[in-house]
Amino acid sequence: MADSSAETSRTGGELERLRSAIRRRFGAAAEIGNVVFPTLGGSNVTIVFDVVERTARRRLVSRQESYAGENNPFIPSWMQFRVMQLAYANKVPVPEPIFEYEPADQMGSGYVTAFVEGETLPNRVLRSPDFAEARARIVGQFGETFARLHSIDIAPIGFLEKTPDSIDPIVAQRDRMDAYGEDHPALELGFRWLERNRPAPSPRRLLHGDFRTGNLMIARDGLRAVLDWECCHIGSAAEDLGWLCTRSWRFGLNDRPVGGFGKREELLSAYAAAGGEKIEIEQVRYWEVFGLVRWAVINIMQAHGHVFGGRRSLSWAACGRNVSLMEYELLMTLAGRFD
Amino acid sequence: MSQDRPSATELIRTVREFLGELRSRLEGADQYNTLVASYVLGIVEREITLAPALNQQERDEIAAFLNASGTLPELQRKLSENIRAGHHDDDWQRVLDLVMAQVVNKVRVVKPESLDPMHSGSRDKGGRN
Numbered sequence: 001m002a003d004s005s006a007e008t009s010r011t012g013g014e015l016e017r018l019r020s021a022i023r024r025r026f027g028a029a030a031e032i033g034n035v036v037f038p039t040l041g042g043s044n045v046t047i048v049f050d051v052v053e054r055t056a057r058r059r060l061v062s063r064q065e066s067y068a069g070e071n072n073p074f075i076p077s078w079m080q081f082r083v084m085q086l087a088y089a090n091k092v093p094v095p096e097p098i099f100e101y102e103p104a105d106q107m108g109s110g111y112v113t114a115f116v117e118g119e120t121l122p123n124r125v126l127r128s129p130d131f132a133e134a135r136a137r138i139v140g141q142f143g144e145t146f147a148r149l150h151s152i153d154i155a156p157i158g159f160l161e162k163t164p165d166s167i168d169p170i171v172a173q174r175d176r177m178d179a180y181g182e183d184h185p186a187l188e189l190g191f192r193w194l195e196r197n198r199p200a201p202s203p204r205r206l207l208h209g210d211f212r213t214g215n216l217m218i219a220r221d222g223l224r225a226v227l228d229w230e231c232c233h234i235g236s237a238a239e240d241l242g243w244l245c246t247r248s249w250r251f252g253l254n255d256r257p258v259g260g261f262g263k264r265e266e267l268l269s270a271y272a273a274a275g276g277e278k279i280e281i282e283q284v285r286y287w288e289v290f291g292l293v294r295w296a297v298i299n300i301m302q303a304h305g306h307v308f309g310g311r312r313s314l315s316w317a318a319c320g321r322n323v324s325l326m327e328y329e330l331l332m333t334l335a336g337r338f339d
Numbered sequence: 340m341s342q343d344r345p346s347a348t349e350l351i352r353t354v355r356e357f358l359g360e361l362r363s364r365l366e367g368a369d370q371y372n373t374l375v376a377s378y379v380l381g382i383v384e385r386e387i388t389l390a391p392a393l394n395q396q397e398r399d400e401i402a403a404f405l406n407a408s409g410t411l412p413e414l415q416r417k418l419s420e421n422i423r424a425g426h427h428d429d430d431w432q433r434v435l436d437l438v439m440a441q442v443v444n445k446v447r448v449v450k451p452e453s454l455d456p457m458h459s460g461s462r463d464k465g466g467r468n
Contacts, residue, residue, distance in 0.1 A: 183415040185438045188422035196428070314375040321382055324445035325453055331439045332455065 143270020242287020
């Protein structure tokens with residue numbers, strides 16, 4: 001996606017600072033090129049570019065935190081970077097973390113990773129013939145990836161235990177919702193159900209926290225990298241699997257709960273075969289209900305422009321009204337009418 | 340207050356139809372945002388048409404369920420607090436049905452084609468879907 005002309009004036013100074021930051025690490029002769037500012041995508045400022053040193057060329061991605069007020073649901077950049085390094089060292093498919101920005105870079109909080117080639121757009125990865133081969137094996141790859149991630153020793157990332165989502169993910173979402181003073185009887189029913197049906201305690205694992213179709217870089221041969229490590233926290237393994245199976249990202253393929261790709265049973269088998277703990281389907285379903293509640297709360301936040309710093313936007317306005325669609329799916333699931 | 344034609348909903352529909360034509364001449368983010376703008380105007384159009392009757396009905400239903408009085412926002416607040424406090428735990432099916440009816444109304448305004456067939460028949464009140 002090309003840089004639009006409206007962005008060029010804003011980005012002139014930014015490219016200079018990026019070039020300086022790169023030269024600080026790669027040497028004074030390093031150059032940047034093929035710069036792209038993707039126009040789709042989340043809450044950060046993203047720059048995709050080549051770094052060129054003599055004859056070597058490598059494509060990298062810069063991410064900077066944009067303004068976010070209180071009630072920010074994302075973990076700070078330094079935490080993301082540490083977790084990504086740990087994941088990378090443990091052979092979890094993640095873009096290689098390259099370096100973090102420092103105050104001297106004047107790029108705010110953020111970091112640079114390797115660029116991973118592939119496709120994230122759900123419509124393409126779920127429906128295009130180009131990805132038929134990937135679709136045939138990807139649920140198995142999800143199981144293996146989760147098993148690897150959840151097996152990582154969390155001692156080096158003890159700082160993650162103190163985030164609201166690590167302390168209690170249900171209370172964390174409810175507190176976020178309460179900050180907006182809106183009344184959502186449907187979400188109250190969801191929270192009440194989640195409270196009354198809390199699963200038995202299970203071993204505490206490193207969770208990605210936003211592993212869903214849309215955040216997955218997929219190529220012809222399958223899963224290449226898991227993106228967007230802003231929601232990592234410590235908790236029950238089944239929470240990660242349940243989020244992937246949440247109805248909101250089956251993109252119409254409702255009989256394929258695992259991100260629109262396949263069946264829960266296949267995911268659980270692959271997870272167990274790769275050394276993951278035993279998880280029952282009912283546990284996954286519990287966290288799918290949680291997923292619908294959590295996604296509704298995120299959309300409430302987006303409607304208030306809170307996460308992204310108070311700018312008006314058509315998409316975020318639509319998010320606010322789309323909360324009703326998530327509430328509908330939640331109640332139909334609680335009523336036993338949606339699987 | 341009396342106003343001349345076109346009515347509010349007719350005005351919105353005219354703008355929405357214009358945006359629909361405009362979209363094919365745009366690219367990228369502008370094209371996408373025009374689609375979202377049409378979507379949002381569709382919501383407003385349905386809300387103007389459906390809301391007055393639906394609000395009245397909802398107010399009456401919640402008041403009857405809670406055996407309370409008040410405005411719709413006040414009743415929604417009370418209902419939410421009650422659910423959180425567990426007051427309706429033993430009445431789960433009834434409160435689920437009550438809140439489901441409200442959410443179905445919301446979806447009728449936002450995106451009626453999302454409704455499951457069990458809910459997508461149009462109601463007598465509130466005009467077209």
